[in-house]
Amino acid sequence: MAAELSEARAALAGVSNEPGAPKPDPIVKGSNITRTFGGLKAVDVEHIEIQRGVITALIGPNGAGKTTLFNLLTGFDEPDEGDWSFNGKSLANVPAYKVARRGMVRTFQLTKVLSKLTVIENMRLGATGQRGEKFFSAAFKSLWSAQEDANTVRADDLLARFKLDAKREDFAGSLSGGQRKLLEMARALMVDPELIMLDEPMAGVNPALKQSLLGHVKSLRDEGRTVLFVEHDMDMVRDISDWVIVMAQGQIVAEGTPQSVMADQRVIDAYLGAHHDTDITEIDAADLEAEAEAELDAEAEENKS
Numbered sequence: 001m002a003a004e005l006s007e008a009r010a011a012l013a014g015v016s017n018e019p020g021a022p023k024p025d026p027i028v029k030g031s032n033i034t035r036t037f038g039g040l041k042a043v044d045v046e047h048i049e050i051q052r053g054v055i056t057a058l059i060g061p062n063g064a065g066k067t068t069l070f071n072l073l074t075g076f077d078e079p080d081e082g083d084w085s086f087n088g089k090s091l092a093n094v095p096a097y098k099v100a101r102r103g104m105v106r107t108f109q110l111t112k113v114l115s116k117l118t119v120i121e122n123m124r125l126g127a128t129g130q131r132g133e134k135f136f137s138a139a140f141k142s143l144w145s146a147q148e149d150a151n152t153v154r155a156d157d158l159l160a161r162f163k164l165d166a167k168r169e170d171f172a173g174s175l176s177g178g179q180r181k182l183l184e185m186a187r188a189l190m191v192d193p194e195l196i197m198l199d200e201p202m203a204g205v206n207p208a209l210k211q212s213l214l215g216h217v218k219s220l221r222d223e224g225r226t227v228l229f230v231e232h233d234m235d236m237v238r239d240i241s242d243w244v245i246v247m248a249q250g251q252i253v254a255e256g257t258p259q260s261v262m263a264d265q266r267v268i269d270a271y272l273g274a275h276h277d278t279d280i281t282e283i284d285a286a287d288l289e290a291e292a293e294a295e296l297d298a299e300a301e302e303n304k305s
């Protein structure tokens with residue numbers, strides 16, 4: 001694991017910390033992507049590149065445009081303008097389920113498991129890519145019979161891996177928040193994606209499941225997939241990211257390793273400027289407190305002399 005981690009980081013060693021920095025082997029590349037809601041520019045990304053085979057965190061204060069960018073890249077929303085590619089092929093105007101079939105799958109901040117289907121039924125439907133609920137219910141029976149065997153074997157393997165096999169026949173609606181997140185991650189893997197995008201995987205997950213979720217995310221990278229995740233939990237960001245991209249007010253404002261980004265004044269400004277209430281305030285507040293104390297000490301020293 002440690003060797004793979006350093007391999008992922010080593011690939012990024014020469015990358016600059018400037019927003020939109022080119023990567024040596026980008027799996028996603030996008031330019032001039034904008035999306036406005038009324039008068040609000042929710043996304044205004046000049047350039048973005050996501051390095052293949054590493055875990056990239058997308059962070060930023062509430063309303064920074066992270067989820068909207070996810071929605072655009074995965075075909076769940078349409079931009080005002082912009083183009084982006086996955087494995088060198090443009091994805092502009094490609095619908096979500098086709099994006100998923102090409103190998104780029106995402107999960108949602110509020111999980112979209114289908115409560116009235118069982119866990120195994122949810123899994124089998126993951127094999128169809130990311131269609132809407134109506135499609136799922138209509139297509140369910142025919143897909144089940146057509147591809148039952150292959151899909152079921154894969155689904156059962158994944159359920160075992162995510163320790164959800166005991167819940168196989170339970171309604172997804174009966175799962176805890178954390179188990180739903182696991183189910184969504186497992187379901188996303190049904191199409192064997194190269195890139196998996198997780199929107200706040202830790203939100204609503206109890207501490208006992210957090211560690212297991214972290215392990216699962218790392219194992220996705222260690223088996224050669226690319227992971228991009230949005231998260232407010234800075235412990236998770238620090239613990240598992242190889243690279244961090246910071247958004248504020250629709251734009252990318254900083255990039256770098258977790259350590260460099262968390263020490264970056266632009267990041268501190270972006271968070272503190274938005275009066276956010278996430279973990280990074282605690283880090284920054286501690287830093288600021290230490291700074292203030294040092295200043296007071298210096299002043300006291302001066303007064304003495």
Ligand SMILES: Nc1ncnc2c1ncn2[C@@H]1O[C@H](COP(=O)(O)OP(=O)(O)OP(=O)(O)O)[C@@H](O)[C@H]1O
Pocket residue numbers: 037040042060061062063064065066067068069
């Ligand atoms: N469908 C929509 N209609 C109108 N405004 C929207 C819509 N979706 C997002 N917005 C606005 O766009 C901005 C960016 O929202 P977005 O959800 O992408 O931010 P975020 O960085 O994911 O925030 P959070 O961390 O709170 O999830 C916000 O001001 C939000 O209110």
